[in-house]
Amino acid sequence: MTLDDIDLAILRHIQNDARINNSKLAEKVNLSETPCWRRWKRLEEAGYIDGYRALLNRKKLGIQISSFTLITMGNHEEESTLPFEEFAKETEWIVMCHCISGGADYMVHLVAKDMDEFFERISSLRRIKGVSGLQSNISVKEIKSGTQMPLSD
Structure with a gap:
C-alpha cells in the first residue's frame, strides 16, 4: 500500500x-x-495504526524515577535471552525494551516511585537467569518524550 x-x-x-x-x-x-x-x-x-493510547503524567502518578538501564547477557543463546525477554514483556514497570548493538545487549526504560523501589527493581533484573551485568542511567531532566513518528509532507 x-x-x-x-x-x-x-x-x-x-x-x-x-x-x-x-x-x-x-x-x-x-x-x-x-x-x-x-x-x-x-x-x-493495513497496520499503519498500532493502537490508540492516553499519555499519562508519571510525576502526577507519583513515579519519580525514570531510568535507562543497559543489560548485558552472559551469552546470546535463546535459553539465555528468552527468560529476560519474557520478563520484560510481562513487567509493567519496564515501559520500553530494545535489543541493541554496541557494548550492551538490551536497553530498558524502567520507572519507579522512589529510590527504594528502583533498587528493588534493579535487584529483580539482576536475578534473571542469563543477565550478567547492568548499568543504570537515571534521568535527571526530561527534555523530550513522546511516541510520535515523523511523517513526510
Missing part, C-alpha cells in the same frame, strides 16, 4: 489527537466523512 498526501495527513492528525472524531478529521483533510472514514479504516487494517 502506497500512502498519498491525504493518508499522511490523516495519520498526522490522528497521531496528534487520537480522540479526533471522523467529522472533524474529514474537515481537516478536506474530504467528506465517508471517504475519510474508509481511508482511516484502511490505514488501521
Whole structure:
C-alpha cells in the first residue's frame, strides 16, 4: 500500500489527537466523512495504526524515577535471552525494551516511585537467569518524550 498526501495527513492528525472524531478529521483533510472514514479504516487494517493510547503524567502518578538501564547477557543463546525477554514483556514497570548493538545487549526504560523501589527493581533484573551485568542511567531532566513518528509532507 502506497500512502498519498491525504493518508499522511490523516495519520498526522490522528497521531496528534487520537480522540479526533471522523467529522472533524474529514474537515481537516478536506474530504467528506465517508471517504475519510474508509481511508482511516484502511490505514488501521493495513497496520499503519498500532493502537490508540492516553499519555499519562508519571510525576502526577507519583513515579519519580525514570531510568535507562543497559543489560548485558552472559551469552546470546535463546535459553539465555528468552527468560529476560519474557520478563520484560510481562513487567509493567519496564515501559520500553530494545535489543541493541554496541557494548550492551538490551536497553530498558524502567520507572519507579522512589529510590527504594528502583533498587528493588534493579535487584529483580539482576536475578534473571542469563543477565550478567547492568548499568543504570537515571534521568535527571526530561527534555523530550513522546511516541510520535515523523511523517513526510
